[in-house]
Amino acid sequence: MDRCRPGRGGSAIPRTSLVAEGRHPHVVLLRPARASRGGACSGTRVRQSTAGRASADAYSVLQTAFDAFIPKGLQWYWKVDFFEHITDEAIPIHRRYGETIPTPLSTMQMYPISGAAARVPTVATAFAYRNGGWVGVVTGIDPDPANLPAAASWAQHYWEDLHATSAGGGYVNMMMEDDGQDRVRAAYRGNYDRLVEIKRRYDPTDLFHINHNIPPS
DSSP, rough: OOOBBOSSSSSOOOOOSOOOOOOOOOOEEEEEEOOOOOOOOOEEEEEEEEETTTTTTHHHHHHHHTTSSSSSSSSEEEEEEEEEOOOOHHHHHHHHHHHTOOSSTOOOEEEOGGGGGGOOOSSSSOOOOSSSSSEEEEEEEEESSHHHHHHHHHHHHHHHHHGGSSSSSSOOGGGTTOOOOHHHHHGGGGHHHHEEEHHHHHHHTTTOOOOOOOOOO
């Protein structure tokens, strides 16, 4: 497979036997192709969504684009990384875990970093991964809490096997409680130390410390 990455003005999909429907993907979803009688899923399918498509839609419309098939009240476990390329080494990993998706709602989502995001200098804001590529998030999802351990284990192992092909950091909004401070630092790359300086100046007592925090020291 050729190494694929979204360009500054658009996006690309990997040329593999996994078929992406349509021509201009904005979000690529790896979903089960079918479910067995026992509820376990087998087979893989890559499909795309226009949820992130640039348009005149209101922000609230974009924020609810996934609500139809991922409603409120589900059990979730996320793991995330940035990817500069979808490499040859990554394809069999995607296939292997795509063939063992534990629940019908579990996914691997690839969001292209392109267009306006790639036209801003890396040092201009806290967000440091602007050179094109993908945000890849593995999600173990099910409405039944009893199924969450299996879904979470699938997502964790999928992420572990894929991590070596990543750019190192991940999107902070998609991190979990078990992502430590090393993951926070990797998320901001060379911008992290500047963020520590800002934190030290405006919040030296670390009042705002919930979620994935940047300590003032």
